[in-house]
Amino acid sequence: VTRRTAAARWLLRLAAPVAILLSVAALHSATRPPDRLAIREARFAAGGETLERSIVRSLPDAWSGGGESGWYRLAFDASRVVDAPGAIYLPTVTMNAAIYLNGVFLGDGGRFASPLPRNTNRPLLFEIPAEALVPGENHVDVHVVTEPPGRGALGPVFVGSFRELVPFARRSHGLRVEALWGLAVVRLVIAAFTLALWARRRRDRVYGWYAALTIGFVVADLNQVVVQPPVPAATWYWLWYVATGWIAILAVRLITSFVGEEDPAFGRALWIFGIGGTIVLGVLAALDRDAFHRFGGSVWLPGSFVTGCFAVVRLRPALRRHPDDVEIEVAYAIVVTVVAAVLHDLFVDVGMVSAHAGRYAPYAAAVAIVGMGWVLLRRFVGALRRSETMVRDLEERVRRKRDELDEAQRRIREIDHTRIVHEEHERVLRDVQDGIGARLVSTLARIEQSGASTEAAAAAIRAALEDLRLMIDSLDPFDGDLLPVIGMLRSRLQPRLDAAGIRVEWQVEDLPPIADFPPWKVLRTLRILRGAIADSLERTGTRTITVRTGAASGANGDRSVHVEIVDDGTGGPSAASMARAAEMESFALEIGATLQRSQARTPSLRLTIPV
Amino acid sequence: MANSARHTVLLVEDDEATRTRLARAIESHPEFHLLGAVGSCAEARARLAAGEPEVLLVDLGLPDGSGAELIRELKARGAATESMVITVFGDESHVVTAIEAGATGYLLKDSPSERIGQAVLELVGGGSPISPAIARHLLKRFRPANPGTTAAVALPGLTDREHEVLALLVKGFTYAEIGDLLSISAHTVTSHVKNLYRKLEVRSRAEAVYEALTLGLVKES
Numbered sequence: 001v002t003r004r005t006a007a008a009r010w011l012l013r014l015a016a017p018v019a020i021l022l023s024v025a026a027l028h029s030a031t032r033p034p035d036r037l038a039i040r041e042a043r044f045a046a047g048g049e050t051l052e053r054s055i056v057r058s059l060p061d062a063w064s065g066g067g068e069s070g071w072y073r074l075a076f077d078a079s080r081v082v083d084a085p086g087a088i089y090l091p092t093v094t095m096n097a098a099i100y101l102n103g104v105f106l107g108d109g110g111r112f113a114s115p116l117p118r119n120t121n122r123p124l125l126f127e128i129p130a131e132a133l134v135p136g137e138n139h140v141d142v143h144v145v146t147e148p149p150g151r152g153a154l155g156p157v158f159v160g161s162f163r164e165l166v167p168f169a170r171r172s173h174g175l176r177v178e179a180l181w182g183l184a185v186v187r188l189v190i191a192a193f194t195l196a197l198w199a200r201r202r203r204d205r206v207y208g209w210y211a212a213l214t215i216g217f218v219v220a221d222l223n224q225v226v227v228q229p230p231v232p233a234a235t236w237y238w239l240w241y242v243a244t245g246w247i248a249i250l251a252v253r254l255i256t257s258f259v260g261e262e263d264p265a266f267g268r269a270l271w272i273f274g275i276g277g278t279i280v281l282g283v284l285a286a287l288d289r290d291a292f293h294r295f296g297g298s299v300w301l302p303g304s305f306v307t308g309c310f311a312v313v314r315l316r317p318a319l320r321r322h323p324d325d326v327e328i329e330v331a332y333a334i335v336v337t338v339v340a341a342v343l344h345d346l347f348v349d350v351g352m353v354s355a356h357a358g359r360y361a362p363y364a365a366a367v368a369i370v371g372m373g374w375v376l377l378r379r380f381v382g383a384l385r386r387s388e389t390m391v392r393d394l395e396e397r398v399r400r401k402r403d404e405l406d407e408a409q410r411r412i413r414e415i416d417h418t419r420i421v422h423e424e425h426e427r428v429l430r431d432v433q434d435g436i437g438a439r440l441v442s443t444l445a446r447i448e449q450s451g452a453s454t455e456a457a458a459a460a461i462r463a464a465l466e467d468l469r470l471m472i473d474s475l476d477p478f479d480g481d482l483l484p485v486i487g488m489l490r491s492r493l494q495p496r497l498d499a500a501g502i503r504v505e506w507q508v509e510d511l512p513p514i515a516d517f518p519p520w521k522v523l524r525t526l527r528i529l530r531g532a533i534a535d536s537l538e539r540t541g542t543r544t545i546t547v548r549t550g551a552a553s554g555a556n557g558d559r560s561v562h563v564e565i566v567d568d569g570t571g572g573p574s575a576a577s578m579a580r581a582a583e584m585e586s587f588a589l590e591i592g593a594t595l596q597r598s599q600a601r602t603p604s605l606r607l608t609i610p611v
Numbered sequence: 612m613a614n615s616a617r618h619t620v621l622l623v624e625d626d627e628a629t630r631t632r633l634a635r636a637i638e639s640h641p642e643f644h645l646l647g648a649v650g651s652c653a654e655a656r657a658r659l660a661a662g663e664p665e666v667l668l669v670d671l672g673l674p675d676g677s678g679a680e681l682i683r684e685l686k687a688r689g690a691a692t693e694s695m696v697i698t699v700f701g702d703e704s705h706v707v708t709a710i711e712a713g714a715t716g717y718l719l720k721d722s723p724s725e726r727i728g729q730a731v732l733e734l735v736g737g738g739s740p741i742s743p744a745i746a747r748h749l750l751k752r753f754r755p756a757n758p759g760t761t762a763a764v765a766l767p768g769l770t771d772r773e774h775e776v777l778a779l780l781v782k783g784f785t786y787a788e789i790g791d792l793l794s795i796s797a798h799t800v801t802s803h804v805k806n807l808y809r810k811l812e813v814r815s816r817a818e819a820v821y822e823a824l825t826l827g828l829v830k831e832s
Contacts, residue, residue: 465699465721472702476744487743487783494785495726508782 013329017337020367021360024341028358031123031172033089037080037160042072042142060092060155060354068149072142076159078135083161086128091172092155092356093144094120100141104132108143115233116147120355121176121224125169127162147233148293155356176358180225183366184218190373191215197380204383209254210376216250217365219243224362234285234292241296242278248308249274251335254372255311258331259318273307297350305346311335327375334368341365427520428471435467435527466492470530474523480513482525482561482609486547489526493533497545500537505546511561512551512611524587525609528595531580532565532605538577539569539603551611559611566604617644618735621664623655623681624648624697625673629720633668633697633727640728652676656684663690666731668718670697671705679712686713686812693734703744711815715739715808738786738801739808746780749807752814753777769810776803 044061045054047069054073063070080086088099088106095116098108106126110117140159146152158165191214198207220243229236249270256262277300284292315332322328341364347353443460473488490504497504536545548564581597588595588607596606620643624630627650634648643666647658652675659681667685669678682694695716696709706717716734718727730740753769769777772793779789786804790797 462721469700469702472700473744476703476747478747481747481781483782484743484747487781490783491742495723499723506784506788508784510782 013333016333017340020337020364021340024360024363027175031168031175033158033165033168037158038156039074039076040156042074045071060356062153062351069145070152072154074140074157075137078133078138080159081161083163084130085162086133087162087165088126088140089158089165089169090124094153094355095146098143099126101128101132102134102138112145114147115229115236116145117227122227123169123172153355177225180221180362184221187214187218187369190369206257209250209257213250213254214369216243216247220247221362234289238281238285241281241300245277245300245304246274248304251308252310256314261314308339312339330371330375334371337364338368431471431523436464439464470526471523474519474526478522480517482511483508485522486563489529502542503544505544508549511549514609514611521591524591528584528587528607531584535577536567536569538574540571542567542569544568560608561611562606562608564604564606566602617642618666619644619646619664620666621646621658622648623669625650636724636727642732652681655681663692667692667694668697679708682712682714695734703748706745707748710808710811713812715805739805741780741804743781743783746777750777773803773807776800
């Protein structure tokens with residue numbers, strides 16, 4: 001079953017090239033007049049020799065070697081021309097010809113000086129004037145010139161009525177000249193489109209190779225459609241040789257790129273072959289015309305053909321690896337078709353096949369360009385679709401990842417929040433225990449041990465309440481703003497100060513915010529400042545307490561804010577004050593602040609907190 | 612002093628000992644006449660139905676509701692009663708809730724007896740106490756609202772003078788000190804504070820309306 005399938009595949013792969021080449025042959029055949037009008041025998045005399053020394057040749061005829069011109073004499077009976085006027089039709093001549101009927105000049109294909117007009121692909125039709133035709137046997141002399149020397153050829157000559165021959169001449173011109181011009185325009189449009197694709201997707205070099213190959217075909221085909229070259233013959237041939245050779249190189253690059261088997265070493269070899277051959281051809285064209293054509297015809301063109309065959313070689317492994325890949329199947333059929341067509345035209349060029357058979361490569365190339373264009377467009381659309389799918393897939397993955405990230409961040413926030421709440425609970429519990437708890441326990445102990453007075457118990461409870469309020473105040477969101485903190489302390493203590501008849505000098509100024517000032521630091525700050533005011537209240541004769549704030553920058557650029565509490569009382573620190581001092585020092589240490597005391601004439605305390 | 616010339620006060624406090632202490636402080640003051648001292652919202656409503664006092668001293672946490680509801684109901688009735696909340700801590704969250712309901716003052720429950728009468732008298736005289744924390748809260752609340760909010764509902768803002776007063780209150784200055792700094796009387800400062808309380812109440816109501824509009828609970832007329 002596998003063998004049968006493989007055989008069927010190979011049949012299909014060969015069927016397409018065969019069908020295409022047969023179609024091209026059929027098109028050429030349709031341009032030929034009926035055989036009854038053909039003259040297939042002539043006497044040939046090389047240039048410079050007389051017809052007396054001529055030899056009989058069959059048409060189509062080609063001479064290899066020898067000179068650059070020759071004479072053919074053909075004979076026909078006047079009865080061939082059933083309707084006047086008659087006509088002589090030369091479908092193929094390499095490269096120019098002049099026609100004489102019974103010694104009367106009928107016309108030619110252009111000038112007889114280099115560069116010669118290129119009529120190989122252009123049919124020539126000459127009308128026979130009534131007076132030139134004689135009853136009975138007539139003879140036609142065809143003077144053929146060629147460039148380079150030694151490659152002259154003449155196809156069958158058709159003689160009949162003009163009305164009968166002119167449709168074939170027009171048909172042949174349409175197929176061999178006008179169609180090729182049309183194909184050239186189409187190819188240039190395709191090349192421009194493919195170049196635009198390549199410009200957008202530089203990594204897909206296959207589009208670049210394809211565009212270059214298409215342009216190469218157009219340049220090579222100019223030799224088939226341009227009758228009078230605008231440059232010297234050697235330059236024109238150099239252009240044609242170079243274009244034809246580079247078509248093979250570009251085709252191999254296209255195929256290797258297409259199947260994804262680009263070999264850098266092989267690529268370099270191709271570049272060396274192409275550039276080296278181009279330079280050698282250029283040098284020879286300038287120095288030695290014969291050597292130029294020998295190199296071009298015997299080395300360059302066969303070498304290019306062999307190079308082009310690598311395209312087939314490179315495709316076969318891909319065919320084996322991707323037996324169901326339609327694109328590779330189509331590419332393979334195209335490459336085989338073009339190689340076969342080029343081989344046919346190469347035989348024409350070397351005289352193994354008559355030029356009268358017509359050229360296949362331009363038409364096979366047109367099919368190849370369309371076929372490969374379809375393949376590449378399909379691949380481009382496929383790539384776009386895959387790209388869109390990938391983008392959608394990527395967007396979906398990004399969305400999922402973002403959701404996961406959001407969820408993770410939410411969990412982290414939850415965990416962080418739980419941790420903060422837990423830490424805050426612990427802190428509040430610790431503060432409650434150290435503050436209000438300790439005060440209540442102390443009060444209870446004093447009541448139980450010594451039966452403290454109601455006033456003393458009330459004072460202790462008020463102090464506990466005050467501490468509790470400081471704790472609650474510390475929970476307000478102060479955003480590092482120290483002034484409302486000490487303002488709150490003042491509002492809490494003001495009734496006590498008022499009751500003691502103490503005036504407060506409130507000398508505060510705007511302060512920069514403290515970057516790290518969470519509630520526990522606020523509470524410790526409040527307790528330190530409350531302790532300082534308690535010291536002032538306990539001192540003898542205190543009438544005024546001054547509260548000052550300020551900001552400063554240290555020598556190393558560190559900024560800080562400070563609160564200074566100064567009173568006008570006298571006397572040394574009490575036992576309670578000394579106990580508080582240790583606690584205040586401890587609080588300052590905890591929040592990274594410094595505490596400075598002065599027992600000068602005006603006792604003061606300065607709390608400095610880094611910003 | 613005859614009862615008719617004294618300021619009438621209704622006290623609402625659920626803790627009996629505190630209620631008794633506060634009631635004694637009010638009763639002992641020559642300028643106040645205590646209409647009643649009750650321990651629940653229901654009893655307070657019954658008293659209020661009989662007549663509106665000049666001053667309502669009310670605890671926020673009552674067994675059958677919040678004191679803020681009573682204040683709001685009085686405001687809704689258009690009563691001229693000055694409401695003062697009684698609070699243990701005088702903390703920002705409780706006091707601001709009460710002010711938003713329509714209260715114009717607050718009193719610490721453990722205030723000395725002589726201070727209680729004085730605080731109520733100051734309230735009747737047009738004064739309102741404020742702490743730096745509450746002042747700071749007001750400053751934040753009265754920041755320019757976003758355009759969408761102001762387009763839907765007109766929100767009262769701060770005058771330049773009110774802003775100055777609040778900024779100084781945040782820094783811990785007293786009314787008298789602010790008066791000196793701004794060359795105005797302390798009484799004017801208290802008026803500004805009272806106005807701020809009223810604006811907060813109005814703003815709070817307006818924001819509630821805006822929220823209702825946004826949620827489609829009510830339609831803009």
